[in-house]
Amino acid sequence: MIWYPYEQMKTMRTPYKIVDANGVYLYTPERRLIDSVSSWWSVIHGYKHPELNRAITAQAERFSHVMLGGLTHEPAQRLADKLQAFLPGDLNYSFFSDSGSVAVEVALKMALQYYWNQGERQRTMVLALEHAYHGDTFKTMEVGDDEDYHFVQKAYGPSPHVVHIPTELPALEAAFAQYHQMLNCMLVEPLLQGAGGMRMYDLSFLKRARELCDQYGVLLIFDEVATGFGRTGNRFVADLVLPDILVLGKALTGGYIGHAATVANQKVFEGFYDDCPEHALMHGPTFMGNALACSVALKSIELFEDQDYLSKIRHIEAITRREMAGFAHPKVKEVRMLGGCVCVEVYDPADLLGFQQFAYDRGVFSRPFLRYLYAMVPYIITEEQLVQVLDTMKAWFIRQ
Template sequence: MTGTPDWFREGAEHIWLPYTQMKTAPAPLPAVKTEGVRITLADGRELIDGIASWWAAAHGYNHPHILQAVKSQLETMPHVMFGGLVNEPALKLSTRLAAMLPGDLNRCFIAESGSVSVEVAMKMAAQYYLNRGERRSKFVHFRGGYHGDTLGTMSVCDPDEGMHGHFKGLLKENLLANLPRTEAEAAAFTDFLIANKDDVAAVITEPLVQGAAGMVFHGPETLRWLREACDAADVLLIVDEIFTGFYRTGTQFAITQAGIVPDIVTLSKALSGGVSPLSVAVARDAVFDAFYDDDPLKALMHGPTYMGHALGCAAANASLDLFEREDYGVRVTAISDQLATELAPCRSLPNVKDVRVKGAIGVVQLEDASAIQALRAKFVEVGVWIRPFHDIVYLTPSLTIGADDLSFLTNAIHKVLSI
């Protein structure tokens, strides 16, 4: 590789990459700079980012408002422990999220990664019933679901999904179901949940999009059916908005389209604008009240070292500033319309099975996915950063992307798939 820096040559011998067979995978690309929707490589090439760093960089890279907030916080207090102490950015963020989310989702547990927020949500749900004198240890999850890579979250992912399938037998066994997509399926799911309610702490789902399953969409009515089923069975509902939150599906939160209030919602990724690791599990008042007691054993015993991270919360508050002061709903509508128009010609390509769009998510699904990994290098050759997986080529661009850059991405997909 021309222009390969020393740090790359030396460090490549010591790093362990995610989702990568280190023996056979091609070498990763050394990135040295980001700006807007562009990634600059060590050899000087620029790539237009079509997935916004796993859709976290919702405002684009290096947004000056977020960077300034982080710089200001860095000068005063990057971090202080959250045990017995609190900080202004964390409490301010909690207040703002409670105001943004529907209903009485008022109590925020601020952690680092999205997986941790789901672990916390599961722990909240299980202990909620323990504190009421009930032992419910099971979670209902869905085929095609994904909620993270830690042990607890893996137990509520699709057991046959490629990343976690070989851990069968090592994980806690939960209850796997089909996501209801019709009224008849919803009625059957309600009966199933009521029959198992004595063992079930919560139902957990991704709203509107099952991302890791291959960007599989479902309608808002599915979320309403799940809420109704949980109410009928006296079971908590956890909604994982880590991917979908903050306008990715067209509205501020995906649950907005269904008009429901989950018992616990998890947030991450776009929350901090792709600048800092940060996640939040937000619980309704009734969930929190089950822990609010004179008995110290009824407290939620969980506390990551970097909980309430002041620097990350400063980034998140700045990210919320941008979401509040600019009309991201209008932006996402424009992106959605453009994706639908410009990806439509892919339907006529010989290996294309489906083209679908929801909000700022564009998907081209392939009939034959045997060469899906080879497409990654081809996209780099034409100047874009797109990472196909399973049987899909997808776009989840920054919500600030311009029309010309978005067209460059969609044209690149058509060009590469035409070869």
């Protein structure tokens, strides 16, 4: 049987069975549902997109996968070239992997070895954010900060190699003042912390982080697995503040296949590039650079550029702000909006129990967690469909 994610298997509700998906819709045998979470924020073009389907099937006719160990192929080369041209600054070196968690692991390993290769071996500490979420593998649990997720992390307790700070300037300054000699890198979900509660923070924090990283020679890593490809209203937050390493996943393939990229700048790449074999990056997921994933990612980026997705996201944000304006309820602590993300935070998680079925009955698939009811819709959503999602969210409170 399937062991489902993040569930107490004994008490979990039977999952809705999906038999088809098209555009923004998921189909169960009985119902058509707008997917308001874009399959964990990845399906930005919607389901069964004809051009993405064509890209992937055309590649499958050639070959689906060959490893990148000792071999290479055009889809991976073209995707690396495309990312080099598409991403800001000198983020030019793409290391592919199969999921966001692994790509964050690779980023941390890159950062650690960057200084190790240079003999600065005391630099082992990661500066991370309170409420951070970077994945479910062991090192990503360690840099993450949410005891509501990773119960097993209690077995180890807090890591001596990670410091967590709030997204506030005094805490940032203080952390650099105290730890700069040991600091290896600063890792953040820029502007929008997703799984930690859809928390939004100011760009000034990232600008100052960049300055302090430069001042103390600390690498800055942006985990844009969730924020990349427009979710904050920017193509990438990296367009506004340039990191040394950028991590992409989820929407990279338009949500078609798990794939991710850890993209390093010139400085980081050069920290490995010499005659010493031990200075090589020792990592190599079997499915890195998977040809189907690379082909669909190339098409996804092409659609994002050619069809001016940023204006679609601006439209989503404008409609969301209009529809949520003035919405308040005694059970609601805060309503937060940024780009293609809206979150209604309640005081008590019990107040969201039953929402999923309520939404289902109104033609919307939603998956609130803890105190957060949110929507991160596919960017192809129409105004009418988006209003249906937002009305469903508001109706849950208004009827109470």
